[in-house]
Amino acid sequence: MRIRTTKKLGQRVDRSYVGELFPIPLWRRILTAGALAIALAWLGLYAIARNQTPYTAGPLTQAHAFLGKQCATCHGSGAGVAKQVADQKCAACHDAPIHNVEQARMPVCVDCHVDHRGELRLAGINDRSCISCHSNLQTKSGKITVAANVGSFADHPEFAAVQKGRDPVGLRFNHAKHVGELSQKCSDCHTPVSLSGRMPPRTKISDRALMSIPTYAGTCMPCHTLNFDDKITDAAPHDKPAAVHQFVSDALTRYIAAHPGDLGKDGAPAGAAAWVKFKTEADEKQLWDVTCARCHEMTEPVASGLPMVVPAAPPARWFVRATFDHGAHQGLTCASCHPNAAKSTVASDLLLPGIATCRNCHNGGRASAGSSCATCHVYHDWSKTKGVDGKYTIDKLT
Amino acid sequence: MRIDSSHRNWAVASVSILGLATLLYLPYSFFYPGGARGNSLPGLIYGVLGYGMMLYAGLMGARKKVPLWRIGRASVWMRGHLWLGALSLPMILFHSAFYARGPLTFVLMTLLVIVILSGLTGAMLQHFLPRRILSDVPLETIYEQIPTVREQLRAEASTIVDGLCRKSGAVAVAAPPETGRSAPVATAEEEEGLIGLTESERMNLRQAYNTGILPFLRDPESPDSPLGDAKHAAVFFEALRKQLPTSIHESLSDLESICDEERQLTRQGRFYLVLHGWLLIHVPISITLLVLGGIHAIVAIRY
Numbered sequence: 001m002r003i004r005t006t007k008k009l010g011q012r013v014d015r016s017y018v019g020e021l022f023p024i025p026l027w028r029r030i031l032t033a034g035a036l037a038i039a040l041a042w043l044g045l046y047a048i049a050r051n052q053t054p055y056t057a058g059p060l061t062q063a064h065a066f067l068g069k070q071c072a073t074c075h076g077s078g079a080g081v082a083k084q085v086a087d088q089k090c091a092a093c094h095d096a097p098i099h100n101v102e103q104a105r106m107p108v109c110v111d112c113h114v115d116h117r118g119e120l121r122l123a124g125i126n127d128r129s130c131i132s133c134h135s136n137l138q139t140k141s142g143k144i145t146v147a148a149n150v151g152s153f154a155d156h157p158e159f160a161a162v163q164k165g166r167d168p169v170g171l172r173f174n175h176a177k178h179v180g181e182l183s184q185k186c187s188d189c190h191t192p193v194s195l196s197g198r199m200p201p202r203t204k205i206s207d208r209a210l211m212s213i214p215t216y217a218g219t220c221m222p223c224h225t226l227n228f229d230d231k232i233t234d235a236a237p238h239d240k241p242a243a244v245h246q247f248v249s250d251a252l253t254r255y256i257a258a259h260p261g262d263l264g265k266d267g268a269p270a271g272a273a274a275w276v277k278f279k280t281e282a283d284e285k286q287l288w289d290v291t292c293a294r295c296h297e298m299t300e301p302v303a304s305g306l307p308m309v310v311p312a313a314p315p316a317r318w319f320v321r322a323t324f325d326h327g328a329h330q331g332l333t334c335a336s337c338h339p340n341a342a343k344s345t346v347a348s349d350l351l352l353p354g355i356a357t358c359r360n361c362h363n364g365g366r367a368s369a370g371s372s373c374a375t376c377h378v379y380h381d382w383s384k385t386k387g388v389d390g391k392y393t394i395d396k397l398t
Numbered sequence: 399m400r401i402d403s404s405h406r407n408w409a410v411a412s413v414s415i416l417g418l419a420t421l422l423y424l425p426y427s428f429f430y431p432g433g434a435r436g437n438s439l440p441g442l443i444y445g446v447l448g449y450g451m452m453l454y455a456g457l458m459g460a461r462k463k464v465p466l467w468r469i470g471r472a473s474v475w476m477r478g479h480l481w482l483g484a485l486s487l488p489m490i491l492f493h494s495a496f497y498a499r500g501p502l503t504f505v506l507m508t509l510l511v512i513v514i515l516s517g518l519t520g521a522m523l524q525h526f527l528p529r530r531i532l533s534d535v536p537l538e539t540i541y542e543q544i545p546t547v548r549e550q551l552r553a554e555a556s557t558i559v560d561g562l563c564r565k566s567g568a569v570a571v572a573a574p575p576e577t578g579r580s581a582p583v584a585t586a587e588e589e590e591g592l593i594g595l596t597e598s599e600r601m602n603l604r605q606a607y608n609t610g611i612l613p614f615l616r617d618p619e620s621p622d623s624p625l626g627d628a629k630h631a632a633v634f635f636e637a638l639r640k641q642l643p644t645s646i647h648e649s650l651s652d653l654e655s656i657c658d659e660e661r662q663l664t665r666q667g668r669f670y671l672v673l674h675g676w677l678l679i680h681v682p683i684s685i686t687l688l689v690l691g692g693i694h695a696i697v698a699i700r701y
Contacts (some may be wrong), residue, residue, distance in 0.1 A: 002652040004537055004659070012539060014546045022542045024674050032682040039505075039686050043693065055697045057436060058499025075701040084437070111431035116499060132431050 058116035066398060073397065084110045092391050097384040104138040112379065123374070127152065130373040146321070153364060153371040161318045162354045169314045172295050173347035180342060186334040189214045192326050195317075206327025213314045226291055228283040231255055231262075236287060241306040248283055252276045318352055322376040399476050401525050412481040416488055419444070423492045434495035436503075437698065441493050448489030449691055452510075455483035456688050459681070480521055487514045502694055509687040516680040527673050535666045537659050544663050552615045555656045558649050559607045563600050595643065602641045610634060611653060618660040619667075625657045626664070 021029075046054050051069045060068050067073050074085050090096065090109040112129040113122045137148040147157045157163075178184045192208030214220070216238040226236040226244075232251045236244050253276050256262060264270035269278050288298055288307050297310035318324075335342065337353040344351060362371040369375075423444075427434040435441050458479040461467060490510055498507035531538060539547050595603065614625035624630040635654045639647055 001648055002655045004655075009537060009539065012547045012550055013543050017540070017542045017546070020542070024671075024678065027678055028681050031678055032685050035682040035686040036689060039690055043502075043690075052697075054501040055694070055701070056500040057503065058497065071697075071701040077700065107431060114432040114435065117497075118499065126433055128429060128433060129431050132429065 056116060059118045060115055061117075061122055062119060063122075064115055084108060091388070093388060095385050095388050097380045097382055097386070099379050099381060102139040102141060102143070103133065104140055105133055107132075124372070125374055125379070127373050130377070130379075134373075153359070153362060153373075156355060158355050159319065159352070160321075161315070162350065162352055165350060166348045167314075167350050167352075169347045170297060170310050170312045171314075171347045172293075172297070175341050175344040175347075175349075175351070177345070186338075186341070189219045190334075195323060195325070206325050208327030208330065209323065209325040210317060211326060213316060220295070224294070226287070228287050228291065229279065231259075236291075241288070241309065242304065244287065245280070245284060245306055248287070249276060249280050252279050252283070319376070323378060324376065399473070399480070399521075399524055400528075401480070401521065404473075405477055405481070408477045408481040412485050415485060419447075419489060419492060427495065434492075436494050441495065444489050445493035445695070448486045448493055449695060451482040451486035451489060452684075452688060452691065455479045455486065456684060459684075480517075483517055484514060486510070502690065502697075506687065506690055506694060509683050509690070513680060513684050513687055516676050516683070520676045520680055523673055523676065527669060531666065531669050531673075535662045535669065537662050538666050539663070541666065541670045544667060548615070548618070548660065548663060551656050551660060552612075555607075555611060555615055555653055558652055558656075559603065559611075562595065562603055562646055562649055595646065599642050603638075603646075606634075606638050607653075611657065614657060615660060618664050626661065628658070628661065631657055631661075 043054055046052070052071045053068055055071065056068055059065070064074075071077075074089050076086065076089070087096075087109050090113075096109065107129065111132075112125040114126075115122060131151050134147075135149060135151045137144055137146070150156055178189075179186075190211045193210050193212045194207035195209035216224075221238070226238060228236050228248055229252070232255060234251060236247050239247075253272075256272050256275050260272070262268070263272065263275055269275050284306075292298055292309065296312065299308040299310065301307050329337070337357055338351050340349065341351045361369040362375065364371040422440070423434070426438075426440045430438060430440065432438075436445060455478070458475045461469060461472070461475050487510060490507070494503065494507065498504040610623075610625060613620070614623040617623070618626065620626065624634055631654065635650055635657075639650055642650065
């Protein structure tokens with residue numbers, strides 16, 4: 001009977017096996033050597049070609065892609081832990097005007113502009129960069145002129161212009177009459193124009209960003225001519241009262257010189273100088289009290305004997321700290337955002353949409369239009385741009 | 399190594415470290431200017447921790463190579479290898495902010511995932527398979543000794559059959575040529591007392607051995623042999639017992655036992671391949687990962 005005791009099983013073993021290399025350990029070594037060889041050959045070939053692309057933390061943006069072979073161009077070459085690209089390296093090619101002289105903390109470029117993330121727009125910075133200061137805003141002087149605690153668009157206060165509650169235009173204008181009674185279209189008076197001066201170079205913003213300020217000559221004159229006398233065909237200029245007075249006086253002087261037969265008629269004086277003075281007073285009363293006053297606030301006559309016009313001050317930009325692009329919203333009707341325009345009877349009515357209107361689309365949800373800080377705000381004050389004196393040559397960079 | 403209650407302290411420590419690392423990562427990820435990234439100070443701390451854990455896991459291999467080093471118990475190293483090795487993945491993910499955009503970092507992340515997955519596979523196999531082997535292969539031997547043991551089994555079978563057939567002076571059964579060993583000589587008691595086969599019975603035994611048992615012993619993993627399957631083997635030997643006298647049934651049982659042992663060795667070989675085959679992926683990729691990770695760290699510090 002065959003009995004397999006532990007002792008018998010133990011006796012089967014040929015102890016000389018210990019020093020031998022059997023298939024699995026052998027293949028483990030072969031594969032290890034092979035894998036290491038492939039990996040080092042890969043890096044070695046790039047090293048021979050003096051190309052450091054394998055070590056990149058990720059693809060550069062298209063604008064920086066040509067710099068990818070030489071890390072030191074941007075990163076420098078001194079060893080160190082947690083090194084960042086120095087601002088001077090960025091400033092060698094880029095101008096970066098200050099954000100605000102009052103800012104308490106001055107971030108370095110790479111705090112906001114993080115490259116090696118592929119085809120992202122470097123200027124389209126993450127909200128984190130903004131709210132790191134604006135969620136609890138501190139300034140050098142301690143004076144704060146904007147909202148101090150903004151963590152997202154949901155926290156954003158009502159627009160400053162809307163908070164004022166009225167349009168400071170200083171004119172008389174009846175939107176309801178023009179749009180309703182006269183059936184005018186918004187575009188008859190409001191035309192889009194480009195926003196320039198405060199945007200970074202090559203920013204993709206349309207040339208229809210702002211709405212122009214309607215002017216008398218460009219918008220009102222076809223209907224509202226400044227005629228002041230039946231005998232004079234020329235209309236008065238849209239100018240200051242003194243200039244208007246001079247124009248009226250001169251026009252009447254020329255008229256009576258050409259038509260002396262009118263002297264003494266209809267109760268007018270018989271002398272030419274007296275006739276001009278008499279007619280000027282009558283015509284100007286019509287101008288100041290009716291024609292000009294239709295659109296302008298007029299004061300009582302001052303020392304010169306002429307009234308003053310309360311200056312019209314329509315804001316060139318309502319959102320002075322933000323960039324709004326009408327061109328990007330051209331698919332909407334004007335009334336979508338300005339629903340009260342057709343009902344407004346006085347020019348001081350504020351027809352600007354509030355933040356609630358914007359949040360209909362820009363609400364941070366999955367299907368939201370952009371609602372990041374950079375959607376509307378620009379960090380650098382591009383009105384202070386100074387330009388850059390180039391330092392590199394093509395050979396050095398490629 | 400079985401993952402049992404002896405791992406509790408390691409498990410608690412690992413989960414605690416993971417929880418703490420995650421808690422710290424969340425505010426870092428949300429509020430760090432420019433977002434979480436590998437070259438920020440928190441990102442570097444995660445990277446150093448992750449690479450340190452990988453190095454510790456890798457050092458277990460070195461510790462195995464030099465068993466005489468008395469640096470901690472092998473079981474402690476193994477537990478550390480399992481838990482810290484697994485923990486290195488979340489640490490590296492936190493380090494990289496869940497991105498691997500560069501060529502080298504992508505390769506590193508891919509290798510790390512392969513290492514962790516193969517390691518988890520290996521840990522599972524090491525947890526479950528040894529028990530299965532214990533029940534399915536009671537006559538388990540050292541894997542590398544299987545060919546030697548098989549040689550011995552063939553010699554043993556040859557000796558038995560030789561002993562049964564030699565009495566009549568009929569065809570002598572030579573030891574299989576590949577064994578290189580001479581078959582043990584039957585004792586006088588065996589020759590006189592046990593064997594009393596007729597010529598036809600010896601022929602039947604000889605035929606069964608030459609056409610059934612010997613080919614199986616020479617190539618036990620061949621799918622053609624009926625003896626490769628326990629049920630078929632039982633039928634085979636039952637039929638043989640019916641053809642041969644009761645006096646040699648015990649010897650037939652020994653032959654059947656040898657065939658059974660052969661089948662166990664075959665099973666053991668298969669188990670071994672499963673139990674250790676994953677190391678063919680895990681070890682080369684781990685070492686490559688450590689080397690490339692070191693290069694990544696040096697270049698990152700330089701730039």
